[in-house]
Amino acid sequence: MFAAEIISNVIPTLRADDTVQKALDRMNEFKLKHMPVVNEAAFLGIVAEDDLLNIHNHDTLLNDASVNMLNVFVLSDAHTYDVIRLLSQLKLTAVPVLDQQKNYVGLIAINNIVDAVAQQYAVNEPGGIIVLEISNRDNSLAHIAQIVEADNAQILSSYVNSFEDSTRLEVTLKVNKTEITSLVASFERYDYQVKEVYNNTQIDDGSQERYDSFMNYLNV
Numbered sequence: 001m002f003a004a005e006i007i008s009n010v011i012p013t014l015r016a017d018d019t020v021q022k023a024l025d026r027m028n029e030f031k032l033k034h035m036p037v038v039n040e041a042a043f044l045g046i047v048a049e050d051d052l053l054n055i056h057n058h059d060t061l062l063n064d065a066s067v068n069m070l071n072v073f074v075l076s077d078a079h080t081y082d083v084i085r086l087l088s089q090l091k092l093t094a095v096p097v098l099d100q101q102k103n104y105v106g107l108i109a110i111n112n113i114v115d116a117v118a119q120q121y122a123v124n125e126p127g128g129i130i131v132l133e134i135s136n137r138d139n140s141l142a143h144i145a146q147i148v149e150a151d152n153a154q155i156l157s158s159y160v161n162s163f164e165d166s167t168r169l170e171v172t173l174k175v176n177k178t179e180i181t182s183l184v185a186s187f188e189r190y191d192y193q194v195k196e197v198y199n200n201t202q203i204d205d206g207s208q209e210r211y212d213s214f215m216n217y218l219n220v
Contacts, residue, residue, distance in 0.1 A: 003108060007076075008107055014035050047070075077100075130198075131170060131197070154175065
């Protein structure tokens with residue numbers, strides 16, 4: 001997924017001849033701490049709420065020398081990972097998106113990226129989650145996928161987490177079924193360490209025992 005696919009045109013931009021107060025009001029309206037300043041299609045930079053609050057006179061125009069503008073943006077073909085990295089490193093609440101000619105095309109607010117990640121990792125799709133701990137020498141996603149598919153399931157999303165000063169990896173799988181007891185057993189049979197399991201509908205709440213008792217009664 002690329003930046004151009006998740007931009008929002010709902011949030012209007014600021015102009016260089018807008019006041020600091022208008023910028024603060026706009027940030028409050030859209031619950032953001034960063035807003036782009038654009039003249040026509042020319043991107044001038046982004047202003048930050050904390051910087052604007054330090055300006056005593058809120059009638060000051062944004063093109064005034066006392067107003068700090070950050071030259072931060074991503075291009076429209078940037079991957080969502082690059083957007084997330086920028087948001088995280090610079091503690092931004094929004095990232096402007098420019099085309100190849102450096103013209104402003106839209107804004108990615110932090111809620112846009114949350115929705116995009118939820119879609120990318122199939123967060124809203126029903127399914128079970130299995131967390132495996134493996135050695136980095138045994139990191140064969142192909143073999144893991146074979147085990148899942150042999151259980152008549154499919155991997156909706158996956159990601160790998162590494163640990164500093166360790167040869168161990170944590171692999172998180174989201175699969176398209178919620179009854180994953182047999183799948184967990186399959187991983188354990190292949191000597192995978194199942195660290196955590198979520199959304200497994202096969203819960204030991206006594207229902208299976210009651211069902212078995214009922215079936216035994218019918219067979220009498």
